[in-house]
Amino acid sequence: MTETFDKRKTIDLRNKHIGPSCKVFFSHDPIKIVRAKGQYMFDERGERYLDCINNVAHVGHSHPDVVKAGAKQMELLNTNSRFLHDNLVQYAERLQATLPEPLSVCYFVNSGSEANDLALRLAWQYTSHKGIITLDHAYHGHVSSLIDISPYKFHQRANLEKNLSVFVAPSPDIYRGKYREDHPDPATAYSDEVRDIIDDAHKKGHRIAAFIAESLQSCGGQIIPPRGYFQKVAEHVHKAGGIFIADEVQVGFGRTGSHFWAFQLQGEDFVPDIVTMGKPIGNGHPMSCVVTTRNIAEAFMSTGMEYFNTFGGNPVSCAIGLAVLDVIQKEDLQGNATRVGSYLMQLLKQQREKHPLVGDVRGVGLFVGVELVRDRIQRIPATAEAQDVIYKLKEQRILLSTDGPHRNVLKFKPPMCFCAEDAKFIVEKIDKVLTEIEAALGLQLPVVMNGIQETYCGGKGHKHNLNRVSGQEAVESHESGPSKKQRKIKNDIK
Ligand SMILES: Cc1ncc(COP(=O)(O)O)c(C=O)c1O
Numbered sequence: 001m002t003e004t005f006d007k008r009k010t011i012d013l014r015n016k017h018i019g020p021s022c023k024v025f026f027s028h029d030p031i032k033i034v035r036a037k038g039q040y041m042f043d044e045r046g047e048r049y050l051d052c053i054n055n056v057a058h059v060g061h062s063h064p065d066v067v068k069a070g071a072k073q074m075e076l077l078n079t080n081s082r083f084l085h086d087n088l089v090q091y092a093e094r095l096q097a098t099l100p101e102p103l104s105v106c107y108f109v110n111s112g113s114e115a116n117d118l119a120l121r122l123a124w125q126y127t128s129h130k131g132i133i134t135l136d137h138a139y140h141g142h143v144s145s146l147i148d149i150s151p152y153k154f155h156q157r158a159n160l161e162k163n164l165s166v167f168v169a170p171s172p173d174i175y176r177g178k179y180r181e182d183h184p185d186p187a188t189a190y191s192d193e194v195r196d197i198i199d200d201a202h203k204k205g206h207r208i209a210a211f212i213a214e215s216l217q218s219c220g221g222q223i224i225p226p227r228g229y230f231q232k233v234a235e236h237v238h239k240a241g242g243i244f245i246a247d248e249v250q251v252g253f254g255r256t257g258s259h260f261w262a263f264q265l266q267g268e269d270f271v272p273d274i275v276t277m278g279k280p281i282g283n284g285h286p287m288s289c290v291v292t293t294r295n296i297a298e299a300f301m302s303t304g305m306e307y308f309n310t311f312g313g314n315p316v317s318c319a320i321g322l323a324v325l326d327v328i329q330k331e332d333l334q335g336n337a338t339r340v341g342s343y344l345m346q347l348l349k350q351q352r353e354k355h356p357l358v359g360d361v362r363g364v365g366l367f368v369g370v371e372l373v374r375d376r377i378q379r380i381p382a383t384a385e386a387q388d389v390i391y392k393l394k395e396q397r398i399l400l401s402t403d404g405p406h407r408n409v410l411k412f413k414p415p416m417c418f419c420a421e422d423a424k425f426i427v428e429k430i431d432k433v434l435t436e437i438e439a440a441l442g443l444q445l446p447v448v449m450n451g452i453q454e455t456y457c458g459g460k461g462h463k464h465n466l467n468r469v470s471g472q473e474a475v476e477s478h479e480s481g482p483s484k485k486q487r488k489i490k491n492d493i494k
Contacts, residue, residue: 002034003044025053025401026394036061039415039422041399050422052400055413058253058280059327066283069323070316078316081108081309087318094325095291098260100271105297107290108313112249112278113141115288118307119245119274120145120210122292126299127241129207133197136171137220137405140212140247149212152219152405165206167197171217172225175360175371176379190225191232198240208242210274215262218250221404222369222411224362230266243273243296249288253280254328255416257338257365265364283324287317333416337365344368344412344423351427355434356443357382368412370430371404376446381406385437392433398426 005013010032014024024030031049033041038060041049051057059066073087081088092106109115124130132149134140139152147153148163172190174181179189198208211233217223234244251262252275259265263272273296278288300307311317328334345363348370352358359373359382372382372389386408390400403411410430414422438444 073319123210249278
């Protein structure tokens, strides 16, 4: 017996008792999942879905070692961290071993939001400053202090009063951002923007407490910041008396393959002052952590106020955390992320050669984004098409999501046991779906002749101009609107 109610009743009860702003995936036809194993989820009829969404089930859904570790400790004891317990110190020691030396003091909490909120408190206390610099399109959590520093959220609310101590720097996105792949030094250009924000803030009487960023922006659209950007930003922020907070809530614990922490992609010489962790840390068990330096922790202590957290660091959470670290190592999941991630990237890049809708393929390890565009030259976001892709994949029993400011980036963040066959399977399906959508829209690949690119901006079924473009400039000029067939596909997408 895996369900208590039939699906209709579950939907009705949810509509009645659960807050309407808590959304479900695929709201037109939500999925009821009753069990999961590895990288697969199963609905109430036993249908199997390939899960490319759940970065929380890091070492695989319901991993037996993790389940056993939690159950065993639960049988014995669960209590708060005011009692001495070896799980807490053992886990802190194991976690520290994955980080650069100065990051040696842990605070255990229960969610990514709690971790980031505490990180802000540490920064405010340590620096005695108030200003926070965040990246455009960033999301750092759902509590009030974090909505204030999450443009991903506060941009959705025109009437939301912006916190005047929060400053938004451009996202270091070299595909769609202010400085792109053709810029000679995007790391410096983007970090100079942060320097200018600091200068401007100083002129207005603000003082900077921290710069916070995900080591790879996830909700922001699977962005890989140019190497060296964090070092330069840290230099400006430190000079202003602030600290650097790396949010690893989505991207930590070996997802990038080559490194355990995504900030390490920036180079050995970069060490943040605070690292926040969440999602994958407990493989679905709600736990999270803030790791910082001794100096910052001492400054927090100097207030004289105790830090107490009822559930943070309890023996069950720590047993689970230890089991997750063991599985990552035992099953070489970082190696798997490197191997399968590069295979997936290779397959997706081949799709870029074939499909005009694929504007950019970027990623590292099992953190991959495919940005869909209507027009490669102007990079017009293919938002509706991206939604169509994920709905069509769902029909093929594949769970994938979209993200980014235009919701046009297909976002891959599967459990780390995702394998080569899964990669091949999903790309074959994407190939089919894109072929279908492009045929309906009449999209074709741009033609390159004599170094000059000629691109079709419209398609079959309606007149279009052939724009002759070179470099970045192009003007889309439709003579007529979309055909009936195109309109139908657009309406279906809604
Ligand atoms: C980058 C990042 N930071 C923080 C959070 C907040 O974590 P939680 O939902 O566990 O509070 C999220 C959640 O999606 C996130 O993506």
